[in-house]
Amino acid sequence: MKFSLQLINNFINLDQIQFNKFEENLTLSGLEIDNIEKINKYKDKIIDINITANREEISSSFSLARETSTIFNIPLKILPIKLNYKNSIQQNTNNLTNTNYNHIAYIRIITLEEICTNKTPDWLLNQLKIRNIKERKTLNNIQEYIKIKWGKTFYIINNKEINQQKNIIKDLNLIKLFHAKEIQLIINNIDSKSKVLIFTTIHKPENNKCLNNEYDEFYENAFIDSMKLITTCTGGKIGKYKEIHQKIFIKNNTIEISKKNINKSLGYIKGKKLKFINTHKIKNILQQLKLSPKYCKTDKLFKLTIPNYRANDLTREIDIIEEIGKIYKFQNFFNKIKDNNLQGYQSINFTKVKQIRNILNTLGLHEVINCCITKNIKNDLNNPQIHNPITYEQQELRTNILESLIHNYENNIKNLKNNIEIFEIGKVFNINKKSKQFYKEKRHLGILIYNKNYIRNNWSNAPTHLNLFHFKNIIETFLETINSKAILTNNETKNINFANHLFKNHKKIEIYDPKRRKVIGVLGELNNNFIEQINNKKEKIYILEINLHQLIETTKSNNHLEYISQKYSNYPSVTRDVSIKLGKYINLEKVKHTIVNENNELIESVEILNEYNNEQINTTRYISLRITYRSKTKTLNSEDIRYIDNNLNNQLNQLRQSSNNM
Structure with missing residues (x-):
């Protein structure tokens, strides 16, 4: 839509604003300028603005000047003239009492007689050409010009048109609020040769304080401007006019917005310290937007009254936040979200488990994850049973972690994977000795290693299998790396917490906690009978299972250093x-x-x-x-x-x- 800067300058002083700054701020506020054209004859600039669908109210020079006034916080040149409707005829309203109203619907009917000339000034026609409006009679051209300038205009009718089209009054927008018969009687008394001009508005009475916004506070200004143009350009005589008003009720357009949501959406502002826009600044911006803010300290929210000309635009909380950002300027906010380097508290147990995983990966083991619901190899009445199991293979909770690793071994052998070095950290379930109706949940660490080409005694010889001593050395290295005080013993006690039936007799080593004097794990070679059930070969597979919580209890962290650092000298000795x-x-x-x-x-x-x-x-x-x-x-x-x-x-x-x- 095209606008004349000369016409806009009638409402606001643009001389104190640099044009580059004017163009930049309009674009940042959502009114992008597509083209600028100079007219040397009238020393004017025509700006073509891309008006978005939500800003349809910016259709006139006055509306653009009002938006510019809001953006730059500059007052308009003109002040609204008060409307005096007390001498007008009050139309009866059956639906409203004297107190149940907050606005006045007002109509002014004027007769225009003896139009002397039909010539329209060139400067006025130029404004019509800007909007691609065809030239017509002078009175019609003035009607279009007033609409371009003020965004509202008057209606033109005569007696002949009324007689031919009796429903013409019903087609007018605001006249629909009135009874057409009463207006018809007023117009019928006017000479048939005269033109009839109808001005309409909705106005808020001064004694009513329920709304802070005006529907048409510059109505009287537009009316006076229209009368001056009509008398100057047409030379017509303006007769007496009739007035009618009616009391109406219009619902208040209000929005509540919390300060928390403003800070959350707009974020921190740039400065020496990270801080949000303060409450006083937000309130000033909302006043600049003519939203009549009221701040509630207890709830920390703003109660706003939306002007009528922004009723279709500002309907949600996020719309208000966007307007605040436009006025404060988005470049004054951080364009990147600040990284939060603060980490939450990590328990010692979590840190140790993470360390154990990393060390086992460093030793060449690969982590696997298995389901806790399975079918245990050893049938026992104490095994935790699942009520109504889905399949036969998933009817119990596992009592040890090694059987799951053996299933992983079996699947890898079927897929021709010869070297298998895996571990798992998972949950196991055992019956509670005190109450046999309940089960204990524990976390265990399981390791399984099968490698035919683990070591060679001489480079000329072929590589050989991993043996128990090598596996024992791997576990000792692991315990030393995590700084565990646990030791390996050959007591061969029967411990019900671990799957002793999976180990070979006399090829089993216990992991012992000397401080608490109890066995916390078992390592050794997998039973040959169980290997033969998988394949008919006697393979050497080494396994380990250890209680993870008890293993962590044996570790000790070094919180001090036994050496002193000194500055190194760069000179010879x-x-x-x-x-x-x-x-x-x-x-x-x-x-x-x-x-x-x-x-x-x-x-x-x-x-x-x-x-x-x-x-x-x-x-x-x-x-x-x-x-x-x-x-x-x-x-x-x-x-x-x-x-x-x-x-x-x-x-x-x-x-x-x-x-x-x-």
Whole structure:
């Protein structure tokens, strides 16, 4: 839709706004300018704006000026003229009482006599050409111009048209609120040669405070402008006019929006600190949008009254939030969501299980996941039963984790997978000793390794099977890596918590917790009889099952370090090897401590190289020491070395004398 900047400038002063800024802010507010055309004859600019479907109210120069006033927070040049309807005829309303109304529907009927000229000014025709409106009679051209300028206009009828089309009054928009017969009587008394102009509006009376918005507060301004144009351009005489008003009730358009939702949608604003738009700023923006905000501190929400010209546009909470963002400018918000580096609390158990998974993967094992509902190999009345099982293979809860790993082994063998190294961390269920009607749920770790080509004794020989000692070494490495205090023993006790029937006799090792004095797991070679049920070959398969919670209890985390870090020197060192004659019972640590204390700034280390004893003299011995000197600030020169040698000789002489005295 095309608009004239010269016509817009009648309502708002655009001289104080740079055109580039004007164009940019209109685009950011959703009114994108497609084209700009200059008309040198009238020193005017025509802007072609792409009006979206939800902003149909921007159809006139006044509506665009009002939107510009809102965006730039600049007042309009004109002020609304109050409508005086008290002298008009009040039409009777049966549906409303005197108090049950909040607006006035108003009609003004004017007669226009003796039109002298039909010539329309060029500047007015130019405004019609901008909107591609065809030229007609002068009065009709003024009617279209008023609509372009104000967004509303008057109706033109005469007695002949009324007589020919009796329902013409019923077709007018706001006149439908009135009784057509009463208006017909007024028009019938007018001369048939005269033109009849009808102006309509809906107005809020001053004494009514139920709404803060005006339906047509600039009606009187548009009426005066129309009368001036008609009398100037047509030379017609305006006769007396009749007025009719009716009390009506219009539902209040209100929206409630919480401050929390505004902050959630728009996010943080740019600044030194992360913060949201403050309440005072939001309220000022809502006032700038003419939404008459009222803030409720207890509920932290804004109660808004929507103006009539935005009733079709602002219908939801998100529409209001979008308008706030347009006024505050979206570039003032963070365009990226801030990463939250804070992590939730992770339990020690969760961290340890994660560490165990990573270590087993590092050792070359692959994790598998199996269902807890299965059919246990060993038939036992104590096995947890499933009521109404779906299939025969899923009628019990598993009592150990190894049988699931054996099923994985069987499936891999069928698919010609020769090397199988897997583990699983999952749940097992055992009967409660105290109450045999209930079952305990535990987490176990299971490992199964089958590898024909695990190791070779010599590169010229073929690789051989994994044996029990290799498997035992893998488990010891695993326990050492997780810093577990558990040990491996050969007690071969019968533990009901693990599947002892799956292991070979005398090829089973228990994992023992020395602190709590109980077995927490079992490792060994899979029973040959069970292997023969899978295939007729006697394969060497090694398995392990351990209680995961009890394993974690044996681990100990290092919360301290046993060493001290120091700054490394970039300068070269000087080494001196010395031999000291000492008494037989003098402590060497005391000697090292004495030397270091005397030259603690330059001595980097003192090492004992050797010790010599004289078999003939049992009271003395000779100690060879290597002393390293280094400075952290400079390279040692000849004077420094001379000082070191003299100081060291004096110290050694004192040590020899003290040794002789002993």
